[in-house]
Amino acid sequence: MSRLSVLVVEDEDAIREMLAMVLEQSGFEASQCADAEVANLILQERMPDLIVLDWMLPGISGIEWARRLKKDQFYREIPIILLTARGEEEDKVRGLEIGADDYMTKPFSPKELVARIRAVLRRTGKIEDLAQITLGDMILDSEQHRLTIGDKQLDVSPTEFRLMQFFMTHPDKVYSRTQLLDQVWGRSVYIEERTVDVHIRRLRKILAEYGREEMVQTVRGFGYRFSLIS
Amino acid sequence: MSRLSVLVVEDEDAIREMLAMVLEQSGFEASQCADAEVANLILQERMPDLIVLDWMLPGISGIEWARRLKKDQFYREIPIILLTARGEEEDKVRGLEIGADDYMTKPFSPKELVARIRAVLRRTGKIEDLAQITLGDMILDSEQHRLTIGDKQLDVSPTEFRLMQFFMTHPDKVYSRTQLLDQVWGRSVYIEERTVDVHIRRLRKILAEYGREEMVQTVRGFGYRFSLIS
DNA sequence: GCGCTATGTTACGTTTTTATGACAATTAAG
DNA sequence: CTTAATTGTCATAAAAACGTAACATAGCGC
Numbered sequence: 105m106s107r108l109s110v111l112v113v114e115d116e117d118a119i120r121e122m123l124a125m126v127l128e129q130s131g132f133e134a135s136q137c138a139d140a141e142v143a144n145l146i147l148q149e150r151m152p153d154l155i156v157l158d159w160m161l162p163g164i165s166g167i168e169w170a171r172r173l174k175k176d177q178f179y180r181e182i183p184i185i186l187l188t189a190r191g192e193e194e195d196k197v198r199g200l201e202i203g204a205d206d207y208m209t210k211p212f213s214p215k216e217l218v219a220r221i222r223a224v225l226r227r228t229g230k231i232e233d234l235a236q237i238t239l240g241d242m243i244l245d246s247e248q249h250r251l252t253i254g255d256k257q258l259d260v261s262p263t264e265f266r267l268m269q270f271f272m273t274h275p276d277k278v279y280s281r282t283q284l285l286d287q288v289w290g291r292s293v294y295i296e297e298r299t300v301d302v303h304i305r306r307l308r309k310i311l312a313e314y315g316r317e318e319m320v321q322t323v324r325g326f327g328y329r330f331s332l333i334s
Numbered sequence: 335m336s337r338l339s340v341l342v343v344e345d346e347d348a349i350r351e352m353l354a355m356v357l358e359q360s361g362f363e364a365s366q367c368a369d370a371e372v373a374n375l376i377l378q379e380r381m382p383d384l385i386v387l388d389w390m391l392p393g394i395s396g397i398e399w400a401r402r403l404k405k406d407q408f409y410r411e412i413p414i415i416l417l418t419a420r421g422e423e424e425d426k427v428r429g430l431e432i433g434a435d436d437y438m439t440k441p442f443s444p445k446e447l448v449a450r451i452r453a454v455l456r457r458t459g460k461i462e463d464l465a466q467i468t469l470g471d472m473i474l475d476s477e478q479h480r481l482t483i484g485d486k487q488l489d490v491s492p493t494e495f496r497l498m499q500f501f502m503t504h505p506d507k508v509y510s511r512t513q514l515l516d517q518v519w520g521r522s523v524y525i526e527e528r529t530v531d532v533h534i535r536r537l538r539k540i541l542a543e544y545g546r547e548e549m550v551q552t553v554r555g556f557g558y559r560f561s562l563i564s
Numbered sequence: 565g566c567g568c569t570a571t572g573t574t575a576c577g578t579t580t581t582t583a584t585g586a587c588a589a590t591t592a593a594g
Numbered sequence: 595c596t597t598a599a600t601t602g603t604c605a606t607a608a609a610a611a612c613g614t615a616a617c618a619t620a621g622c623g624c
Contacts, residue, residue, distance in 0.1 A: 116441065117443055118441040118442050118443040119441050119443075121445060122352065122441065122442075122444055124357070125356060125359065126355065129355065211349050211440075213350075214348055214351055214355045216348065261600055262600075277477050278478060280577095282337065282338065282363070283361070286363075287358075295602070295603095296604090298582090298603075299601085299602055302583090302584085302602075303601085304604095305583065305584065308583095323489070324491065324581065324582075324611075325491075325492040325581075325611090326479050329478065399586090438567065491610075491611055492611075494611095525612095525613070528614070529612080529613055531571065532573085532574095532612085532613075533613095534571095535572065536611095552570090552571070553621095554571075555569095555570075555622095565624100566623105566624085567622105567624090568614075568622085568624105569621085570619100570622095571620075572617100573616100573618070573620090574616090574617085574618095575614105575617100576614090577612105577613095578611105578614100579598105579612075579613095580609105580610085581608105582607100582609070582610085583606100583607080583609085583615075584605100584607075585604105586603105587602105587605105588602090588603085589600100589602080590599100590602095591602080592597100592598085592600085593596100593597080593598075593620075594595100594596085594597085594598090
């Protein structure tokens with residue numbers, strides 16, 4: 105799976121889980137821990153593409169840990185977004201001084217979080233990877249706006265692309281037509297539920313050419329599910 | 335499938351959007367607004383199944399609005415979860431006094447939020463489902479809407495699914511046909527008792543493919559029992 | 565075993581839900 | 595401006611799920 109990975113280091117459980125959920129929901133792969141010590145272990149396991157770091161941490165403070173990372177030639181390149189409580193604006197300067205790539209005050213909206221993460225990743229040139237979602241032997245490439253199945257590349261229309269994108273980032277779970285409309289078309293638009301059927305049909309037609317139509321599964325009375333296993 | 339709807343009334347954008355996102359992600363239908371005035375309009379449009387309400391609001395305070403709702407016979411039944419900043423624990427008492435159904439301090443984890451909402455909805459009788467029910471080596475997953483036996487995944491029809499759901503949550507106990515109709519089909523529908531037999535038969539047929547038909551047991555003169563032990 | 569009742573099984577008509585093809589409107593491309 | 599592609603909607607076909615009746619079979623008291 106080539107989703108971009110984000111490591112969340114935040115001691116407060118509630119906020120950490122909230123962050124992780126938003127990240128997962130937005131297509132990132134989130135790992136999390138409550139302090140710098142564990143964070144170091146995780147870093148040895150796997151290098152994240154970005155770190156979201158709380159300013160205040162028990163033990164080694166966030167800022168101190170960030171400083172160390174930025175001195176370590178091995179970890180220096182990982183972008184860091186600092187988190188801080190509101191009203192400590194003066195810290196912003198210090199944070200950016202030591203090399204943090206951005207700075208966010210709690211509380212923040214999911215949109216803001218994702219926007220900032222994207223911005224940082226773009227700035228540091230990692231965003232290209234984000235363009236790729238992999239599931240099984242299928243690759244959905246947002247940059248090329250292309251779907252690859254096995255070694256075949258095929259083009260899909262914008263709506264089918266978004267639908268595919270949603271499905272590939274949320275596999276194995278049933279979604280009602282309403283939920284799909286909300287998530288893929290966006291809330292606020294009023295569209296007939298039957299329309300989902302039609303687009304499902306169009307997606308299946310495409311997948312059928314590669315013998316994958318059974319990946320889009322009908323769950324009678326509930327909606328649709330996308331799954332590798334039939 | 336009509337999802338349960340939750341109205342979020344919270345003036346701080348960041349938190350409101352966060353709430354909405356978590357709710358949507360968890361399968362609820364979320365509507366949102368920043369103050370009590372707009373909330374009233376939304377209420378007239380559609381009655382939500384639950385309200386998540388910030389304690390402090392511009393204009394009419396959350397607590398005041400909640401009090402009014404709880405006096406209004408039309409809205410009284412809507413459960414309310416109050417939100418407050420940490421460190422205002424003493425408000426909890428006041429909140430619950432005026433009829434709020436639960437109380438949450440910011441910040442909170444998505445898990446906690448969803449758990450509390452589910453708990454309240456369960457308590458007030460609007461929900462009874464659990465994402466995953468396990469019995470022996472069988473897993474009934476509402477999220478995927480799938481039944482797993484051993485390592486085989488199989489789809490069952492809506493009615494068989496609900497029947498299975500009921501049985502798996504109430505194993506080893508006999509239920510009469512009437513009880514099953516009440517519980518699985520719903521109290522208000524009139525359906526022949528024999529129909530239960532037929533669906534039992536269909537369920538057995540499915541289970542038989544995996545050598546489990548003896549799990550659905552006939553108790554002559556009383557009804558049926560679902561049990562791992564035969 | 566006999567007769568009676570409860571339960572199992574099957575087939576069938578009905579209802580509900582989903583799939584599909586066609587069309588018009590809109591948008592994007594050339 | 596023309597042409598092609600995309601998209602949403604509708605009408606209709608097809609499929610799945612349901613409930614019911616009819617008949618078969620099995621259990622139970624006598």
